[in-house]
Amino acid sequence: MKIAVCVSHVPDTAAKIVIGADGKSIDPTGVQYIINPYDEFAIEEALKLKEKLGGETVVITLGGESSKETIRKSLAMGIDNAVLLKDDNFRDSFLVAAALASEIKNQNAELVFFGKQSVDYDNSIVGQMTAEILGYNCVTVVVNLKIEGNKILAEREIEGGKEVVETSLPAVITAQKGLNEPRYASLKGIMTAKKKVIEEKKPAAGSNKLEILAMKKPPAKQPGKIIGTDAGAVPELVKLLKEEAKVI
């Protein structure tokens, strides 16, 4: 089976966010970029399935030249092939999904893994949209996956528990933490990845349906009030919660 994994290249979760000169995006100076953390679960699941069922894995990323770092990391973990849909311009999720869908079709991949969310814009959109454009079934936020023949049984996290979803191939799965333990790249993997060719393509153009007007810092919170340093402060705390905050 051909398995595709869509991976995005995002600022490190610990990065300090500074608004750029355009007032619409971040200033990338000094920001370390990493593979989107949820996409590591997606890669691991693809690798495990390939080990079990055989076949071939391909990583697809839409982004600029620098996203090759993230692609190399995916290859180092063990993904077979890589495609970079090269585009430096802002694309909304719809256009990202359209470009990924067309490449997935091109690759003939029957099963596609995504992360549940990119930690840059925190959207949780692209997996579901890509599935819908392709006409594939889709289960999101998956923490447990079984595939037998054509059948899929996937557990997804919901408020207060998990839903067990039954569906079938072809399908898109978006990965949540807990699905597996992503492996580390081996030294051999890293060496092989260096030599692999990343196929570059130009994704089809299109018009965005979402425009970013401005990016701003959230309003600063008032510095907190330290009520005390021992249990003597507890009655005061309870009083404040009842009378000032009115939350208990």
Added chain:
Amino acid sequence: MANKILVFIEQRNGQIKRSSFEAVHLAAQMASKLSTGVEAIAIGNEIQNLEKTGGYGAVKVTHYKNQQLENYSASAYKDILAKHFIDNNFDILIISNTSLGKDLAPRIAVKIDAGIAMDCTSFSYENGNIIATRPVYAGKALIDVKITSNKKVFSLRPNVFAAGTPTDLQSEIEVKNVENPNLAEKVVDIKKSDSRLDVAEADIIVSGGRGLKGPENFKLVEELASLLGAATGASRAVVDAGWRPHSEQVGQTGKTVSPSLYIALGISGAIQHLAGMRSSKYIVAVNKDKDAPIFQIADYGIVGDVFEIVPALINELKKIKGQK
């Protein structure tokens, strides 16, 4: 009428979610800015209190009914919702950013060819344009966005918008029986987690971190939570250590929460933890390190030992309860 608004009403076990009332109320406010009206759609089997959506501002609810729709089925729900939206010439869909909303909204956007803004936390209006504000980079920044397509989908972060005080108005209910729903994706079972209340839905959360020293000490967290009717949460450090289940993890790789009250016990306040809870209305921190970053965003802090403060807090709350 242009800008016709449809609100998706989410039900679980036949009960309407509170966040859906928030969505109807927000839609009603949006409608008054755009001089338009609000209708709602609900999908399920028996659904209680549908007429109450009227009190929040929906003139009509269409209830698509079938026993097999009681549990969520993305394939069936998306077909029904998109068809209803298109057939009735709606322009805007409002849906809560719950686990179901997140799953469903992007699929609908494709089916109705709409731009989509997820997880919105406020709105403003300029010359008939809707400007949505949403957090990005785990709440470290906000963006203002405008959807430029005719059809628009907005999902709302739960617990952020007020539901308001409902009026006595009842909405008109139209029931449509659904024949042969598309069950290509179908929920066959629901596994409830052990904790009674999920952090994503709780109004009060009591969270514990590594400062609690071991899993056995979380009984303190649980006791405090139960006194407050709160959900129990956790930092990633204690989830990774196996002390608490992942479903309780708050933060960038856990859940994003915005309760009225968030109590952080023995949690340092790493940036990835703050990402998940910084939009809580009130934050209380107990930590023995006065320089712990959690105090930067806490409204009320006690610099002290959790093993001293938490039992005292439990006693104090019991005392108050006893007085009532």
